[in-house]
Amino acid sequence: MADAPRPPANRWKRFSDWDERPLRLDQFAAEDPDNGFAAFKSPHDPQASLSWVNGRASIMDGTQAADFDMIDEFIARYHLDESIADEAMAMSSLTLARMLVDMNVPRAQLVRLAHGLTPAKLADVVSHLSSLELAFAYSKMRARRTPGNQAHVTNAKDDPLQLAADAATAVGFGFDEIETTTRVARNAWSNALACAVGASVGRWGTLFQCSSEEAEELRIGMAGFTSYAETVSVYGTEQSFVDGDDTPWSKAFLAAAYASRGIKMRCTSGAGSELLMGFHERKSLLYLEARCLCLQRAMGVQGTQNGGIDGAPVTCTVPGGMRELMAENLIAVWLDLECASGNDARPTESEIRVGAKILPYLIAGSDLICSGFGSILKYDNSFNASLLNGEELEDYLVLQRDFEADGGLSPMDESMALTVRARAVDALSAVLDDLGLGAPTGDMKASVIAASGSDDTRSYLPRDAALMSEAIQAKSITVVDVIKALARRGFEAEAHNLLNLVRLRVSGDYLQTSAVIRGGRVISAINDANDYSGPGSGYRLSGDRRDQIIAIRDVLTRDNVLRAEGMLRGGEVRRISYRTMGPARQSEDRSEVVIGISPAFGIELFQTIAGHPLSAVTKALSDGLTEGGATARFVRMRHTADTSFLGLSAARLSGSGIGIGLQAKGTAVIHQKDRLPHNNLELFSNAPITSLDHYRLMGRNAAAFTRGELPAPIVVPTRGEALGARFHARVSLIYAIETSLIEDGASPHDVEIAWIGPKQ
């Protein structure tokens, strides 16, 4: 009966596979400038232009002064410098773009010109740069030389104990700033107090902010708990600004208010916010962002949190969206603003897009590469998941090591992590007790110290935090009370650290552009200015810093590989004996297969990469040969450790002309005496996934070859594991042990193997 005709497939199955990938959870939007979906250019963007009458801008980017909206008005008054504008606006966008990537044009010269450029001009200039050029220009133009990073520290329960532990952990990993916020708005004060205490463990100088309602955030700052603020948002259209319940003047007033309290401040803006708020005026994302950034310089804030931020996910749905985020960050640093460069709200479910998003920033450096990095687990992030989170923090540490790039973080070993967490929890518990705010039990504390996330804790719940917050306010507790409580309870180091941070306010040094604290010193764009002028200049990893970055955990060395092998020796001695019988001769026995073992086999090395004891592997091969009607003769090769040559040398000694090459790491080959070295009969190249059954079947096939049969090859199935990544470092170290035992011209020796059964 003939096969019934099948209906033709309506789909290539690969699309079904792709449907299952995390990438397909991401949405992508068509380019549509009329609806605000255009990254770099919209037909409704104005042409850059600027004219002056009597010292005031009369036309800017095509708009007459009488028609300026509030944003235009503010930029025209405070950003544009008439003494530079004619010169700067007369330069072609392409010329300016080329200057941005020219290492021979000093940063200061470009910063000066920016004071005379309108938003449309700035946007047009950076539009000429490719993604690579944007990253390079960013590296050259960012204000501070030394890169840094910021962490989110929040949890799903607003648990103060966990906040303290996680803040201390973030400090331990090297974050320059910590940002917290609450699940429940009322909990801001307990969050602030807890993070302030936690961040004082280990070293001083990690700046801290508590993002909350504007008036409350300022009050918390005045009580001394926080040292910076960044959630002062600005927008690129007037209607978005008004819906955000502010104006450029109200935000500029707030900026002055923060400075008047000695608190570092930056604004926030990012592509996509106007789109999300419904008032994009059909302009491109980049043009609106250029307006936001000029406005921020005009307001006199030292810096910006910029690069999409909450709008990053919608920006990344548009063609060129990620490139646009880089372009707006470049405008920010060109305008001489500190840049906390986004890499914040997670814009994708694809880990590949995550890695691609972060790389340019990691290698270019940034004042604060992430704003922030979710140092806690995704579900604990009260800002929503970040681009990178607690889950992926080690991946980031490894990226720093891979690219020898300073991403602002340092690895921390397990015992240190536990130590700082315990210290933070103890310190906060002492403060809570001392100030009559709470008395955490031993069980609460223990659960928090060990917890990866709030699912693991038996500690405070949101209502407890709310009561604690009310008590802090009712008792008018300030940072000075906390410093005293720490000192009284024996946490003097932490008391000093916290006092040092608050003391920064008196001189105001850390209000200058791009200021962070490193090694107890304020560094900023003034005393650590980016001086990049080509290779050998700008930020370079010092030897010490490189040592910190490369010190990730669980690194293989030759010694620890040898030690691990040595530990197996005792077990193998009880299972197998190798007796050297003297030089091996070619045999006439047509039923034998010679198994050529490698120089260190059973001498220095005792198991395959898959973890099979060599006693079991030799037994499996031998059993397979016996099942197939052949016999095994073992010969130790001493002139080579290469699988092919082991196999070919064995075949040439074998009466059947068939040999098996077997390395201690488990790679095995069937060879025939008349073949070229690398043209074997069968090869097991993937030792890590080769089972004992496979070796037995290889023995059977070798037996079949002795009779001139053509058996079906044994295929070791792979599921595409990155075997090289998993094993090659160990393989190389192991193989070096084999090759170190090679002697030129040494003759093979027969080895009598006896397998020792379990003792009765």
Added chain:
Amino acid sequence: MTERTLSVEDYPLAEKRPEIVVGCRGKRLADLTLENVMSGAVTLDDLTITQRALNQQAEIANAASRPTLAANFMRAGEIVDVPQDVIMQTYELLRPGRARTKAELLAAADDLRDRYGATRMAAFIAEAADVYERRGLFKKRY
């Protein structure tokens, strides 16, 4: 004798020029120790910024070619002694639709100038009043 204008070489002041960093109650950085905090000799008031420090930072910002940052520090310096509730009331009044008339904003500006000597900030708020009027912001929003 007038002090010379500060330059970027004087930065950070706490390190390079500690002798000119003085808290609002006359304490110097060296006095701001844990010991003095514990004894009560140093309070939160001693750990605040002063108008003088903000003006010094403005000089440094100007020297570093950051005139807008310097202007913000100068405005900030003027409101160092303005109480928190007045700060928050003024901020609130500057938000869209809070002031129903231009006169309300101008009155707040006058108040800052007359009571606290905040001339720059007063002018800044008066300027906002003009722009708000032209852009129709004096209207009910909720």
